[in-house]
Amino acid sequence: MYRALASRAKSLCDNKSSTFLASFTSSRLKHSLPFATVDAEEISGSHPGEVQSFVQGKWIGSSNYNTLLDPLNGEPFIKVSEVEESGVQPFVESLSQCPKHGLHNPFKSPERYLLYGDISTKAAHMLALPKVSDFFTRLIQRVAPKSYQQAEGEVFVTRKFLENFCGDQVRFLARSFAVPGNHLGQQSHGYRWPYGPVTIVTPFNFPLEIPLLQLMGALYMGNKPLLKVDSKVSIVMEQMMRLLHYCGLPLEDVDFINSDGKTMNKILLEANPRMTLFTGSSRVAEKLALDLKGRIRLEDAGFDWKVLGPDVQEVDYVAWVCDQDAYACSGQKCSAQSMLFMHENWGKTPLVSKLKDLAGRRKLEDLTIGPVLTFTTEAMLEHMENLLQIPNSKLLFGGKPLKNHSIPSIYGALEPTAVYVPIEEILKDNKTYELVTKEIFGPFQIVTEYKKDQLPLVLDALEKMHAHLTAAVVSNDPIFIQAMIGNSVNGTTYAGLRGRTTGAPQNHWFGPAGDPRGAGIGTPEAIKLVWSCHREIIYDYGPIPHGWELPAST
Numbered sequence: 001m002y003r004a005l006a007s008r009a010k011s012l013c014d015n016k017s018s019t020f021l022a023s024f025t026s027s028r029l030k031h032s033l034p035f036a037t038v039d040a041e042e043i044s045g046s047h048p049g050e051v052q053s054f055v056q057g058k059w060i061g062s063s064n065y066n067t068l069l070d071p072l073n074g075e076p077f078i079k080v081s082e083v084e085e086s087g088v089q090p091f092v093e094s095l096s097q098c099p100k101h102g103l104h105n106p107f108k109s110p111e112r113y114l115l116y117g118d119i120s121t122k123a124a125h126m127l128a129l130p131k132v133s134d135f136f137t138r139l140i141q142r143v144a145p146k147s148y149q150q151a152e153g154e155v156f157v158t159r160k161f162l163e164n165f166c167g168d169q170v171r172f173l174a175r176s177f178a179v180p181g182n183h184l185g186q187q188s189h190g191y192r193w194p195y196g197p198v199t200i201v202t203p204f205n206f207p208l209e210i211p212l213l214q215l216m217g218a219l220y221m222g223n224k225p226l227l228k229v230d231s232k233v234s235i236v237m238e239q240m241m242r243l244l245h246y247c248g249l250p251l252e253d254v255d256f257i258n259s260d261g262k263t264m265n266k267i268l269l270e271a272n273p274r275m276t277l278f279t280g281s282s283r284v285a286e287k288l289a290l291d292l293k294g295r296i297r298l299e300d301a302g303f304d305w306k307v308l309g310p311d312v313q314e315v316d317y318v319a320w321v322c323d324q325d326a327y328a329c330s331g332q333k334c335s336a337q338s339m340l341f342m343h344e345n346w347g348k349t350p351l352v353s354k355l356k357d358l359a360g361r362r363k364l365e366d367l368t369i370g371p372v373l374t375f376t377t378e379a380m381l382e383h384m385e386n387l388l389q390i391p392n393s394k395l396l397f398g399g400k401p402l403k404n405h406s407i408p409s410i411y412g413a414l415e416p417t418a419v420y421v422p423i424e425e426i427l428k429d430n431k432t433y434e435l436v437t438k439e440i441f442g443p444f445q446i447v448t449e450y451k452k453d454q455l456p457l458v459l460d461a462l463e464k465m466h467a468h469l470t471a472a473v474v475s476n477d478p479i480f481i482q483a484m485i486g487n488s489v490n491g492t493t494y495a496g497l498r499g500r501t502t503g504a505p506q507n508h509w510f511g512p513a514g515d516p517r518g519a520g521i522g523t524p525e526a527i528k529l530v531w532s533c534h535r536e537i538i539y540d541y542g543p544i545p546h547g548w549e550l551p552a553s554t
């Protein structure tokens with residue numbers, strides 16, 4: 001039945017957008033979505049969802065299934081049909097068909113900039129429909145368990161991003177500039193040029209926001225992307241691909257692959273994409289940087305920090321933001337607060353006890369705390385025990401496995417946890433520093449306190465970090481903010497009393513700084529930086545100066 005609807009949807013999609021939208025209000029489609037092949041609520045051990053790959057304009061299956069366990073009850077609930085090493089050829093060929101100058105550029109098929117404005121308009125309208133938004137929200141929750149509000153936030157950011165690139169906004173991304181030359185007829189023009197064949201590799205924690213924003217950015221600038229999303233959550237983007245096709249995405253513009261890392265590595269080496277955007281762990285990022293000879297942009301790990309300045313205000317509000325930053329999505333955001341530096345003035349307030357109470361409100365039933373997909377409970381507890389060996393460190397709260405649940409043991413289940421480590425100890429030697437700043441992608445943070453004359457120690461700790469994604473300077477003291485910002489590098493830094501580390505919407509550049517390979521996501525600047533390069537055309541039409549004579553050779 002879904003297939004029949006999908007083909008009806010295809011013909012709808014060829015019609016004008018009024019018909020397209022009207023189709024959603026017709027009673028005929030009230031009970032299902034014309035693009036979807038799964039029902040987010042129904043996926044289960046007895047009705048497993050299936051995920052396919054898409055190449056050269058066709059959905060393809062394979063007999064090689066990666067069966068995923070429901071993170072909440074361990075039932076095998078999704079079958080991802082993964083491409084094996086022997087099946088990479090169609091993907092390699094498809095990428096190779098795209099020339100280096102891309103599918104469009106300012107001198108070739110410029111109407112495609114407008115096409116992408118239209119696709120964005122339609123896709124944004126779709127995501128604005130409560131039924132579609134709920135579908136993606138629930139689907140995200142099924143595979144990357146987080147609260148309804150957090151998952152819905154992801155859908156909302158995605159929709160707003162698409163709204164930002166409606167109408168002429170895609171062509172404005174490719175705006176060029178001209179500089180007068182040295183003589184009549186000469187002018188230099190700077191253009192934004194695509195890379196052509198590109199790949200996008202994205203993680204599990206934002207199953208829709210990260211891949212969709214990067215995918216559309218790549219397409220807007222004229223590239224042909226091959227997209228790979230972590231198989232654990234790729235069902236979300238698989239359904240989004242179907243929505244995009246429904247909204248007019250040309251079938252040959254994007255390939256979508258499910259495979260293990262080894263197979264993807266083989267494709268990357270054989271297809272030789274001109275650019276790869278990788279969002280994920282630093283370990284894989286460094287390997288890819290070598291394999292791809294530097295043709296890569298990275299949004300890798302974030303051991304993100306927050307510094308509370310000397311001016312104490314609005315303790316309840318600041319405690320609430322700390323709780324959200326450290327523990328929303330069970331701490332599995334690349335922007336999550338991993339380390340909190342409190343000025344001693346905050347140490348005298350009930351901030352930590354308020355934080356403990358707020359963390360204590362989180363519960364599995366509404367997924368305000370939930371499964372950790374890349375660390376087991378034991379691994380997190382072991383890390384905690386190692387930290388507690390540091391002299392004068394202590395457990396502030398949490399530190400126990402979640403109770404009464406059926407989260408499978410391949411995943412983690414830990415109470416929101418905070419460990420205090422004295423600042424002098426953190427900086428005592430490299431080994432301790434490495435231990436304290438090890439990123440735990442879960443509901444886990446380090447808290448420390450500094451005295452007013454210990455700010456240099458805080459800055460020293462920040463300087464030693466190896467990834468610089470998000471940060472927050474919580475203070476309304478301009479001199480303090482100036483010192484903190486002037487002596488640090490994080491790419492997305494919030495400054496002021498309401499400073500946070502997470503929840504960057506589409507209108508904030510999100511990405512690391514301090515690394516020439518650093519990627520960005522969300523804004524026009526991020527799209528232009530990641531998905532296009534500069535090309536300069538110097539027009540030099542003449543005329544040749546009157547009376548020109550052959551000069552001596554130089």
Ligand SMILES: N[C@@H](CCC=O)C(=O)O
Pocket residue numbers: 206209210299333334335336501502503504505510521
């Ligand atoms: N908007 C998300 C990050 C998306 C990642 O690339 C956040 O702020 O945590």
